[in-house]
Amino acid sequence: MTIKVGLIGISGYSSVHFSHLEPLVKKGVIELVCVVVINPEQVPEQLQKLKEMGVKVYPSTEAMYAEQSGKLDLVCIPTGIALHSRMTVEALKHGANVLVEKPAAGSVEDVNRMIKAEQEANGKFVAIGFQHMYAREVQFIKHYLVSGKLGKVKQIVCTGIWPRSDAYYSRNNWAGKMYAADGTAIFDSPINNAFAHYLNMELFYAGERFEKSAHVVSVEGNLYRARENIETFDTCAVRFTTDSGIKIVTMLSHAGGKGVNPVIDVECENGRAIWTSSDWKIVSADGTVLHSGASELSQPEMFMDIIQKIRGNFAFTCPLAIGAEHTNCIEMMSKTITPIVVKETVSRKAEDGQYLMDNIEEVFAEGQKTGKLPSEMGVIWK
Numbered sequence: 001m002t003i004k005v006g007l008i009g010i011s012g013y014s015s016v017h018f019s020h021l022e023p024l025v026k027k028g029v030i031e032l033v034c035v036v037v038i039n040p041e042q043v044p045e046q047l048q049k050l051k052e053m054g055v056k057v058y059p060s061t062e063a064m065y066a067e068q069s070g071k072l073d074l075v076c077i078p079t080g081i082a083l084h085s086r087m088t089v090e091a092l093k094h095g096a097n098v099l100v101e102k103p104a105a106g107s108v109e110d111v112n113r114m115i116k117a118e119q120e121a122n123g124k125f126v127a128i129g130f131q132h133m134y135a136r137e138v139q140f141i142k143h144y145l146v147s148g149k150l151g152k153v154k155q156i157v158c159t160g161i162w163p164r165s166d167a168y169y170s171r172n173n174w175a176g177k178m179y180a181a182d183g184t185a186i187f188d189s190p191i192n193n194a195f196a197h198y199l200n201m202e203l204f205y206a207g208e209r210f211e212k213s214a215h216v217v218s219v220e221g222n223l224y225r226a227r228e229n230i231e232t233f234d235t236c237a238v239r240f241t242t243d244s245g246i247k248i249v250t251m252l253s254h255a256g257g258k259g260v261n262p263v264i265d266v267e268c269e270n271g272r273a274i275w276t277s278s279d280w281k282i283v284s285a286d287g288t289v290l291h292s293g294a295s296e297l298s299q300p301e302m303f304m305d306i307i308q309k310i311r312g313n314f315a316f317t318c319p320l321a322i323g324a325e326h327t328n329c330i331e332m333m334s335k336t337i338t339p340i341v342v343k344e345t346v347s348r349k350a351e352d353g354q355y356l357m358d359n360i361e362e363v364f365a366e367g368q369k370t371g372k373l374p375s376e377m378g379v380i381w382k
Contacts, residue, residue, distance in 0.1 A: 003030040003307050006064060006075045006096065008087060010037050010046045012172070013101065017078045018046075020303050025053065029307060033072060036064055061090060069094040073310050077101060078129070080172065081188060082180035085110035092121040097310055099303075101129040102196050104323030106185030108331050111324045118320060127306050127317035130200045130326075134305050135298035137280050138201065139210075139316065141266075141273045144282055144291070146210055151269025155247040156202045157371050159364040160195055160262035164254035166353030169230065176230025178334070185331075189223075189232040192330045195252040198262045200326045201275070205266050206246045211316070213325040214242040219332050221373050223339040224381055226255040226346045226355040233339040235357060235381075237373045240329055251367050251374075255346065255355040263368055345381045357381055 007017060024030045034056040040047055050057055058064040075091040077084060077100040085105040091098045104111045118126050132138050145153060169175045177186050191199050206214035221238035235253035242248065252262075266273040271284045281292035308315040345358040358381065363374050374381065 001311055002028060003073045003310055004033045004071060005030050006034045006036075006068060006072045007032065008036045008061060008075065008077050008079055010035050010050070011039065011043050014078045015046075017076050020299055021076070024303065034058055034064055034068055036061055061087060065090070065094045072096040074099060074306065080174050081106050081186045081193070082174060082184040085114050085184075088114045088126055089117040092117045092124055092126070095124065097124045097306070098126045099129060099306055100126060102200070102323070103192055103326055103330065104128050104320055105327060106187050108324060108327050110185065111320060111327050115320045115324070125309065125317070126320050127309075128320065128323045129302065130197055130318045130323070131298045131302050132197050132201055133204065133318040133322070134302035135296050136301070137293055137295055138275065138298070140291070141275060141280065141282065142204060142210055145205055145266065145268070145273065146208065150271040150273070150282070153206055153246050153266060153268050155249065155267045155371055156205055156264065157249040157267070157368055158198050158202050158262055158264045159251045159260070159368045160198060161253045161256035161258065161260040161361060161364060162190070162194055163256055163259055163354050164194070164234070168254070169227065176227065176232055176234075178231045187232060187330050187334050189236065190234060190252040190254050191236050191250060194254070195262065196326065198252070198264060199250050199329060200322070201264055202248045202250065203325050203329070204322065205264070205273070206242055206248060208244065211319070213322045214244065214246060214248070215325055216240040216248070216329050216332065217243050219329070219336060221337065222375055223333070223337050224255070224342050224357065225339040226342045226357050232334070234355065235360070236333070237367070237375070238333060238337070239373060247371070249367070249371050249373070251364050253357065253360055253364070255357045256360045257354065257356045258361055260361060260364065265368065340381065342381045
């Protein structure tokens with residue numbers, strides 16, 4: 001069975017989806033039937049390649065579905081956050097399964113709208129592009145946690161710093177925005193975009209069953225805005241509490257000078273699991289390494305798992321119910337914590353406009369070890 005696929009976009013992050021779909025076309029696993037391209041003047045080389053591949057190009061989703069409604073097995077939606085809900089509902093109504101980029105949407109209301117459409121879509125499903133959820137080591141760790149061999153999960157800590165300069169924030173018209181022009185929620189920030197994967201993984205690891213993420217009921221901590229011209233924040237240091245009492249500490253930033261890849265430390269009653277982008281391990285309370293390995297590139301597995309599910313085979317894909325728990329955190333945090341505007345304890349690199357909050361690398365490193373927020377360490381960014 002060759003899966004018929006439609007892709008929305010060919011530039012920006014859509015180019016990443018295309019880079020994974022193209023090898024599947026060459027192997028005969030899928031047929032890339034069509035691509036929506038709204039900026040043809042900017043992508044002449046991509047258009048030429050699509051022409052050579054025999055892919056139909058449409059100027060809008062409306063034009064695509066006018067010809068392809070009911071004919072596509074999968075529509076990939078690697079678009080801006082504000083478009084996720086509308087385009088997912090639209091694809092489901094036209095008979096396609098959906099791969100939508102993370103996060104699921106900008107608000108719980110929008111995610112619920114997607115869930116309702118999925119329930120009414122005659123067996124079609126929505127998978128979210130939280131790519132690490134498809135990694136075999138992440139799934140292995142989750143199975144191990146729910147087995148109870150390490151006892152109950154007590155606390156999960158994640159930190160990460162990825163510097164982002166002026167170019168990152170000028171790449172589109174919604175970076176750092178709270179809402180789109182039509183009022184659709186975006187809440188773009190490190191924790192809801194580049195680092196969204198890692199809060200989602202924390203919630204997944206805290207879930208009581210394999211296919212479930214934890215539900216958060218409260219949040220404390222601080223949000224910081226070092227970059228002057230954004231509406232949200234570029235640094236967060238927060239602690240969520242789940243309905244079962246698990247503490248989820250999350251400290252992420254784009255306002256640092258040195259990149260520090262995310263580390264997730266799951267503390268349990270009788271040991272811990274530690275995941276990084278390069279490796280992972282599960283250790284007992286006395287430090288004995290029980291399992292370990294390399295962290296794998298998960299996007300190829302994501303596409304293949306979705307294809308297997310479309311074919312009717314069993315495959316775990318990241319569902320909207322898991323995405324909804326992530327969005328619940330973002331909405332709760334954004335509506336209850338007002339960002340602190342940082343002016344005195346920050347500097348800016350002239351060459352690229354990168355903002356640098358004072359000693360953030362050292363502060364986050366301490367937070368990773370202790371589970372303390374900067375404010376609990378006596379750190380004041382102002």
